[in-house]
Amino acid sequence: MAAEALLHVRVEGRRLVLDAAGGWVAARASEIEALVEGVFRKRPAVDAVEINLTHLERLDTVGAWLIERLRRAAGDAKLYPEIVGIDPRFKVLLDEVAISNKEPPHPHPRKGALIDFLEHVGIAVAEVGKDLSSIVQFTGEVVVASGRVLLAPMRLRFTSIVHHLDRVGFRAVPIIVLINFLIGAILAQQGIFHFRRFGAETFVVDMVGILVLREVGVLIVSIMLAGRSGSAYTAELGSMKMREEMDALRVMGFDPVEVLILPRLIALIVALPLLTIVGSLAALVGGGLVSWVYGGFPPEVFLDRLREAVTLDTIKVGMIKAPFMAAVIGLVACVEGLRVEGSAESLGEHTTNSVVKSIFLVIVLDGFFAVFFAAIGV
Amino acid sequence: MAKSKTNGVNGGETVIRVRGLVSGFHGVSVLKGVDFEIKHGEVIGLVGASGGGKSVLTRSLIGLLPKWSGSIEVFGRDLDKIEERERQAIERRWGVLFQGGALFSSLTVRQNVQFPMRENLSLSNRLLEEIALAKLEMVGLHRDVLDKMPSELSGGMVKRVALARALALDPEILFLDEPTSGLDPISAGDFDALIMALQETLGLTVFMVTHDLDSLYTACDRIIALADGKVIADGPIETMLEAEHPWLKSYFHGARAQSRSGAAA
Ligand SMILES: Nc1ncnc2c1ncn2[C@@H]1O[C@H](COP(=O)(O)OP(=O)(O)OP(=O)(O)O)[C@@H](O)[C@H]1O
Ligand SMILES: [Mg+2]
Numbered sequence: 027m028a029a030e031a032l033l034h035v036r037v038e039g040r041r042l043v044l045d046a047a048g049g050w051v052a053a054r055a056s057e058i059e060a061l062v063e064g065v066f067r068k069r070p071a072v073d074a075v076e077i078n079l080t081h082l083e084r085l086d087t088v089g090a091w092l093i094e095r096l097r098r099a100a101g102d103a104k105l106y107p108e109i110v111g112i113d114p115r116f117k118v119l120l121d122e123v124a125i126s127n128k129e130p131p132h133p134h135p136r137k138g139a140l141i142d143f144l145e146h147v148g149i150a151v152a153e154v155g156k157d158l159s160s161i162v163q164f165t166g167e168v169v170v171a172s173g174r175v176l177l178a179p180m181r182l183r184f185t186s187i188v189h190h191l192d193r194v195g196f197r198a199v200p201i202i203v204l205i206n207f208l209i210g211a212i213l214a215q216q217g218i219f220h221f222r223r224f225g226a227e228t229f230v231v232d233m234v235g236i237l238v239l240r241e242v243g244v245l246i247v248s249i250m251l252a253g254r255s256g257s258a259y260t261a262e263l264g265s266m267k268m269r270e271e272m273d274a275l276r277v278m279g280f281d282p283v284e285v286l287i288l289p290r291l292i293a294l295i296v297a298l299p300l301l302t303i304v305g306s307l308a309a310l311v312g313g314g315l316v317s318w319v320y321g322g323f324p325p326e327v328f329l330d331r332l333r334e335a336v337t338l339d340t341i342k343v344g345m346i347k348a349p350f351m352a353a354v355i356g357l358v359a360c361v362e363g364l365r366v367e368g369s370a371e372s373l374g375e376h377t378t379n380s381v382v383k384s385i386f387l388v389i390v391l392d393g394f395f396a397v398f399f400a401a402i403g404v
Numbered sequence: 405m406a407k408s409k410t411n412g413v414n415g416g417e418t419v420i421r422v423r424g425l426v427s428g429f430h431g432v433s434v435l436k437g438v439d440f441e442i443k444h445g446e447v448i449g450l451v452g453a454s455g456g457g458k459s460v461l462t463r464s465l466i467g468l469l470p471k472w473s474g475s476i477e478v479f480g481r482d483l484d485k486i487e488e489r490e491r492q493a494i495e496r497r498w499g500v501l502f503q504g505g506a507l508f509s510s511l512t513v514r515q516n517v518q519f520p521m522r523e524n525l526s527l528s529n530r531l532l533e534e535i536a537l538a539k540l541e542m543v544g545l546h547r548d549v550l551d552k553m554p555s556e557l558s559g560g561m562v563k564r565v566a567l568a569r570a571l572a573l574d575p576e577i578l579f580l581d582e583p584t585s586g587l588d589p590i591s592a593g594d595f596d597a598l599i600m601a602l603q604e605t606l607g608l609t610v611f612m613v614t615h616d617l618d619s620l621y622t623a624c625d626r627i628i629a630l631a632d633g634k635v636i637a638d639g640p641i642e643t644m645l646e647a648e649h650p651w652l653k654s655y656f657h658g659a660r661a662q663s664r665s666g667a668a669a
Contacts, residue, residue, distance in 0.1 A: 052525045052574060059531055086574040086606060088531070091538055119605035126538035129547065268509075268555075368555020371510035 033061040042072040042105070044096065047081035050089025058092050066099045075100040080111030090116070090123045097124075157361075157383070164361045168291065171283040186289035187296075194255040195297030201254075202301050203308040206246055210238060210309030214316040227321055231328055232335035234313035239336060239344045243306035245392060248351040251298055252384040256359035259290055260380035263363025264373045272364075291356040298352035299345060306344065339404050347395050351388050358384040416444035418480070419577060419609050420465065425474035427464050433472070434460045436633030447603055447610040449620045451644075451655065452630035458613045459503055461630065462581050465611070466500055467491075478577070496524055499570035503581040503613075505562040507554040513540070513565050514550040520572040539568040544594055559586040567595075571602070578602075580612040584619055592616060596623040617660070620644075629655075 032054065034045035044065065050058055077096060085093075093109070100107035112120060137145070175182050217230035263286065266272055272282045314328045362380035366373050420442040428434040434457040442448055452458045463469045465476060467483050476483050478494055486494075507516050517536040521527060527535065537547055543564040554562060563586055570578060578599075584592040596619050602608050614620065620627055620641060627644050629637040629652055637647045644656050 052521075052527070055525060055527050055531060059528055087538065087542075087571075088525075088527070088535055088574070091531075091535055095534075115605060117605075118601040122542055122601065122605075123538050126541040127534050368553060369509035 032058055033065075035065060037070065037072060040073040042070050042075045042100075043078060044075065045078045045081060046093060047083075049084035050082060050092060051084055051086045052088040055088050055092070058089065062092050062096050062099070065096065066103055069103060072105065075105040075107040077107060077109045078111050079109060079113065079116065082111075082113065082116065085116045085119060087119065087123065090119045091127075093120065094123045094127075160361055160365070161357060164364070165357060167283050168287065168357070171281060171288055174281075175284065175288065181284065183285065183289045186285075187292050190290050190293035191297055193258075194251065194293055195300060198251065198254060198297070198301060199304060202247055202250055202305045205250065206238075206243065206305035206308040207312035209242060209246055210234060210312030210314075211316045212312075213237060213242070213309075214313035215320055218317065218321040228323065228327075228331060230317060230321060231313075231331035234317075235310065235332045235336045236340055238306050238309040238313065239340045241344070241392070243309055244302045244344050244347050244351060245388070246309075247298060247301045247305045247348075248355060248388045249385055251294065251301070251352070252355045252359075252388060253381055255294060256355045256384050257377050257381050259356070259359035260363040260366075260377045261373065263287075263360060264366030264376055267364060267366050268368060268373065287360045290360065291353070294356040295349050295352040298355075299348035302345065302348045343395075343399055343404055347392065350391060350395075354387045354391060355384040358387060416446070418442070419444050419478065420611070421475075421477040422465070423475045423477075425461070425464060425471055425476065427460060427469055427471045427474075434633060435464065437474070438630070438633070438635055440628055440635055440638055442609060442611060444609055445603065445607055446625045447599065447623055448612065449624035449627045450611065450613045450630060451615065451620065451627060453651065456630055457633060458630060459581055462579055462611070462613055466495075466498065466579055496573060497575055498577040498579060499573065499575035501563070501566050501570045501578070501580045501583055505554070505566040507557075507562060507566055507569070509554050512551050512553055513545075513557070516554070516565060517568050517572055520569065524573060536568075536572075539571055540565070542571070542598065543568045544591060544598075560588070560591065563587060574606055576607070577609045577611065580610065580614075582613050582615065584614060584616045589618075593618065593622075595619075599623050617656075 032046065032048050032050065034043075034047065036043050036045070042065075077093065077100075079093070097107045097109060109120070214230055214234050217233050218227050221227050221230055221233075263272075266286070272286075275282050275285055310332070314325055317323055317328050318325055359380045362376040362383070366376045418441050420440075422438055422440050425435050425438040426433055438461060450458050450461065460469060464471055465478075467476075479497070481490065481494065483491065483494070507513075508519065511519065514533075514536055517539055518532050521532060521535065537550065540547070540549065545561065545564050545568070549557065549561060549565070554565070557565065563583060567580070567583060570580070580599075583599075584595050587595060599608075599610055599612070600623055603610060610623075612619070612624070614624075624641070626638070626640055628635055629644065629647070629649070631649065631651050636649050637644060637652055644652055647653070647656075
């Protein structure tokens with residue numbers, strides 16, 4: 027079978043006879059295509075072409091198309107092609123491909139690598155602008171929706187808020203406790219190790235206390251929630267958008283911001299400060315434990331020093347940041363969710379963006395707070 | 405508009421044999437012992453009430469749903485008893501059109517249709533482009549859709565692209581889940597004609613879930629009716645018209661069916 031000739035070319039007087047034989051099927055497409063291309067590579071000295079299909083045994087779409095290509099090539103060379111010996115079984119398929127590909131398919135649009143690169147840079151820059159404006163616009167929408175809900179508190183979706191609080195808050199407690207505990211322990215260990223050289227181990231308590239309560243507690247919790255809940259928000263809202271669920275809500279007279287987004291934002295804004303308290307306590311416990319076991323000062327000493335080192339202001343500075351962090355994470359997650367378009371890829375991309383952007387913004391915001399508190403001298 | 409098909413395909417080899425198929429979800433059975441056979445070259449229409457398990461049956465046939473008991477043989481091979489390699493070889497011999505289209509959302513129309521060919525055949529790029537366009541034109545789409553994303557298509561266009569993709573490898577068996585729903589009546593008629601044409605040329609065996617009475621009359625050699633998880637009738641359209649089962653009576657003699665047979669007479 028493999029050795030048989032798929033295309034026999036012979037010249038009869040002023041006529042070129044092309045005898046197709048055997049199976050013209052996709053599995054042998056490359057052989058057949060090479061044969062077909064070969065026929066008219068140099069113009070044969072003939073006036074007409076006959077394509078004889080009498081010996082054709084099997085034909086599929088690829089084969090039929092290659093016969094059609096042969097016919098068109100002959101037609102282009104003004105050789106008046108004629109197909110003879112068509113098995114009735116193959117006729118429909120040949121007719122079908124004869125009306126296809128009337129114009130060549132458009133080529134893939136290809137630009138140079140440099141143009142591509144510049145285009146990407148341009149798009150990325152424009153994206154940043156769009157990001158900013160869409161966050162601002164979306165914040166506006168949320169404020170308007172909140173206003174409406176404030177005027178008619180019955181419209182607040184309490185059940186939904188509780189449900190999301192459970193998801194983003196309560197269920198995050200174990201992992202938040204664990205991570206903060208470890209971070210507190212590591213901070214204390216490092217502090218003791220290095221301070222010991224100056225004989226200043228006891229200052230470890232000041233360091234751990236202030237660092238955890240002012241910065242680390244809230245930062246770690248924010249980053250965890252951005253990864254854990256922000257991504258979930260984006261993916262949920264994005265897939266709802268893909269399946270027209272948002273549109274369904276809208277046509278039923280509900281505002282998606284009010285129904286889907288406000289409860290999620292409120293849950294996050296409530297949960298993040300609470301988790302910060304839990305997380306900071308866990309970090310202090312971790313620090314205390316290491317100070318006791320590794321540093322050798324008992325819990326009473328640790329607590330005593332902590333009481334001296336930490337003022338109410340320290341705690342306030344940490345806690346006041348928490349709701350802002352939550353708002354940033356929630357807003358970014360929801361904006362990204364609403365920007366998802368039809369494809370699965372777009373969903374993945376926006377979920378990634380949501381996490382990366384919210385972590386970035388959380389850290390930038392923390393920087394602003396640091397400058398602000400330094401300026402007012404707290 | 406009587407059935408004009410002449411190539412009576414009786415006596416062909418059996419390509420699908422289903423015996424006592426039971427399947428369902430969460431302990432509730434949907435299919436409760438389904439038996440039927442499909443011969444090479446037949447066009448089978450599967451009818452049944454909405455939610456009656458037609459999609460479940462189709463998905464079981466192509467091995468997407470585990471079955472609780474019974475056996476399914478495709479090309480004479482029991483799908484449970486063959487190795488992964490042979491299974492893949494069989495899967496390349498069938499094409500599936502899912503009820504929702506199931507186009508790859510991150511690929512363009514062109515890439516969707518080319519995907520199975522690119523993976524399974526070694527075609528030159530030029531041939532790949534030409535065949536993809538030919539398939540799309542066969543199902544009645546214009547070349548303008550080539551670079552659209554699935555999310556930019558209308559419901560009927562999604563169906564057609566999905567069909568073009570199902571046809572990409574010139575399969576021997578075509579499983580179609582409600583191919584004509586979402587198409588206008590003219591396109592649905594063209595679609596039936598296309599199925600019959602392909603059936604004739606490529607010797608396709610077609611297993612089609614459909615509610616379209618026109619398709620049942622014109623395109624299908626045989627109809628299998630599913631109710632209460634069992635096959636309640638199996639035969640050409642005449643058998644359906646004569647059947648005594650109340651569901652079949654109202655299906656084929658209800659108001660919509662009446663208006664159709666009135667128009668056809
Ligand atoms: N993934 C699933 N999980 C649980 N139950 C399912 C699932 N898919 C289908 N079912 C149930 O199986 C039954 C049959 O569903 P199926 O989709 O096969 O119906 P159908 O006959 O194709 O209906 P239609 O004509 O509306 O498409 C239904 O009762 C449905 O609720
Ligand atoms: Mg279905």
